[in-house]
Amino acid sequence: MKFLIIVLLSALLTACSSAPPEPSRGSSKHSLSNSAQTKSQLLQMHREWQGVPYRLGGNSKSGIDCSAFVLLTFQNQFGRQLPRTTEQQKNIGSSVSKSQLRAGDLVFFKTGWSTRxxxxxxxxxxxxxASTSQGVMISSLNNSYWKQKYWLARRP
Structure with a gap:
């Protein structure tokens, strides 16, 4: 019983972090500097994945977590390979201030004591x-919940 509690607590504390999927072949680096094109590609991903439920450790249309959704979006739409976990993703690229955000930047939130x-x-x-409550969706940074939880942004 004690082991089960430790396993469950461990899963909750890592949130979007999980084991990496198989790497994709042939990913090449594409520029994200054209904001209009980048936004169009992100909206395409939204159309394809909208409503797919959140599942911790998931990386498919049967269920996906936030970091896997980011990884798959960059693979599918930009041919870019990103790390699998939120913890790893927060360290890539360069820091961006909230006022300088542009399409394709990663935005990070502290949603709990140790969850990201x-x-x-x-x-x-x-x-x-990939929202834990509503699956893949678009949200506003100005929403009272996300505004309060906003942490940092990175430009991959």
């Missing part, structure tokens, strides 16, 4: 992410 959440900024104070 990641999404992809699409512009107009909106970001694409």
């Amino acid at each position: 959440h990641v999404g992809i900024y699409i512009g107009d104070s909106q970001f694409l992410h």
Whole structure:
């Protein structure tokens, strides 16, 4: 019983972190400097994945967590390979101030004592992410919940 409690607590504390999926072949680096094109590609990903439920450790349309959704979006839409976990993703690229966000930047949130959440900024104070309550969706950084939880942003 004690072991089960430790395992469950461990899963809760890591939130979006989980084991990496198989790496994709042939990923090449594409520029994310064209904000209009980047936003269009992110909205395409939203159309394809909207409503897919959140599942800790998931990386498919049967269920996906936030960091896997970010990884798959960058693989599928930009041919870029990102790390698998939120903890690893927060260390890539360069730091970006909230006022300088552009489409394709990663936005991070502290959603609990040790839990973290990641999404992809699409512009107009909106970001694409895999929400624990509503699955893959677009949310506003100005929403009272996300505004309070906002932590940092990175430009991959």
